[in-house]
Amino acid sequence: MPCYRSKAARRYVYRLAPTMLLYLVFLxxxxxxxxxxxxxxxxxxxxAILPALPLIGSLALIGLYITEESDEFERSIIVQSxxxxxxxxxxVGTIWGFLEDYAKAPHISIFHVYLFFWIFMGIxxxxxxxxxx
Amino acid sequence: MxxxxxxxxxxxxxxxxxxxxxxxxxxxxxxxxxxxxxxxSTTGLLAWxxxxxxxxxxxxxxxxxxxxxxxxxxxxxxxQVLLALLQGSFITLAFTVVYAFFxxxxxxxxxxxxTYVDVFLIASMFALSIHLRSVR
Numbered sequence: 001m002p003c004y005r006s007k008a009a010r011r012y013v014y015r016l017a018p019t020m021l022l023y024l025v026f027l028x029x030x031x032x033x034x035x036x037x038x039x040x041x042x043x044x045x046x047x048a049i050l051p052a053l054p055l056i057g058s059l060a061l062i063g064l065y066i067t068e069e070s071d072e073f074e075r076s077i078i079v080q081s082x083x084x085x086x087x088x089x090x091x092v093g094t095i096w097g098f099l100e101d102y103a104k105a106p107h108i109s110i111f112h113v114y115l116f117f118w119i120f121m122g123i124x125x126x127x128x129x130x131x132x133x
Numbered sequence: 134m135x136x137x138x139x140x141x142x143x144x145x146x147x148x149x150x151x152x153x154x155x156x157x158x159x160x161x162x163x164x165x166x167x168x169x170x171x172x173x174s175t176t177g178l179l180a181w182x183x184x185x186x187x188x189x190x191x192x193x194x195x196x197x198x199x200x201x202x203x204x205x206x207x208x209x210x211x212x213q214v215l216l217a218l219l220q221g222s223f224i225t226l227a228f229t230v231v232y233a234f235f236x237x238x239x240x241x242x243x244x245x246x247x248t249y250v251d252v253f254l255i256a257s258m259f260a261l262s263i264h265l266r267s268v269r
Contacts, residue, residue, distance in 0.1 A: 034238055048238040052230045059223050066219075079215060083202070086222040086253075087195040094247050095188040101245065102168045103184035104176060110244055111233030114226050 008068040015061050023054035055114065073132075080128050085121030089113050143210075146201045153197060154254075156190040161247075191250065213264045221257025228252050 030047050033039060039047055062082070069075045093113045099105035139147065164187050168180075198218070205211040229249050235241050 030234075030238065044239060045235075048234050049231060052227075052234045055230045056227045059226055063219070063223060079219065082222065083199060083215075083218060086218075086225070087199065090225075090250055090253060091188065091192050091195060094191050094250055095185060097245070097247055098164070098184045098187050099181060100243075101184070102164060103180040105181075105184075107243065109233050110229050110236065110249070113229040113249055114233070117222075117226055 006069060006071055006074060008065055008070065009074070011068065012061060012065040015064070016058060019054045019057045019061060022057075023051060026054060027051040077125065077128055077132075081121045081125040084124035084128070085117045085119075088120030088124070089116035092116050140207070142204065142206075146197065149197050150194060150201075153190045153194040157187055157194065160190060161187040187247075191247070213268075214261060217257045217261035217264060220260040221253050224256035225249050225253040 030051050033047055062078075066075055066078060069078070090113070093110075093116065096105065096108060096112075100107055164183055167183060202211060202215060202218075205214070232241075232244055236243065
């Protein structure tokens with residue numbers, strides 16, 4: 001996660017908070033509608049994609065943070081963390097995918113790739129920082 | 134089109150990268166074939182180990198990519214590769230999120246293993262070729 005010291009990092013947090021709030025609201029709307037008034041026609045796709053929009057927005061926000069961050073060092077740390085985050089998420093996703101396909105491991109949603117990305121990114125950041133100390 | 138102006142390091146990295154992807158594909162085919170036979174068990178420790186095999190060369194591919202980024206001396210090329218990888222990861226994560234919600238609400242079938250890896254590789258490759266073409 002970005003260091004909270006720089007202005008760009010603060011802006012990132014201020015933008016991320018309402019985006020996550022929006023995600024909760026959209027998720028509630030989608031869940032409630034599918035359970036109580038199941039939609040028909042193109043509205044199904046629109047409602048299914050609704051909670052995904054703020055999450056895609058959160059990815060765009062981190063991209064925006066990278067472009068706005070003036071500190072080269074911080075930018076490099078976040079880019080490296082993202083690569084480790086993605087590497088970790090794809091690795092776990094791939095391993096579990098094969099176990100699921102061939103060894104009858106229990107199914108986990110593809111959504112976990114997104115969660116693992118943030119988890120691995122968070123874990124890798126302090127280690128990357130430590131390398132430069 | 135193959136670029137002939139690659140440094141020795143870039144050529145070696147490309148060869149290693151291609152080899153690891155090829156090994157991943159070959160092992161995947163072997164594992165798929167192994168489990169297709171009825172007498173091979175799909176439970177137990179051996180089954181888990183064999184199912185894990187295709188992911189091992191892919192983990193190697195990730196390490197190769199990270200090693201390449203760390204050791205590439207051409208700042209410009211490194212920046213272009215990094216940008217392409219980041220754009221590839223944005224597209225991959227956006228794909229997984231959208232697919233997950235479609236799966237959840239529209240009951241579409243689960244994506245096969247490594248779908249997102251394919252999405253990532255294709256998206257990053259396209260992003261890199263677009264970047265390199267735009268700066269020519």
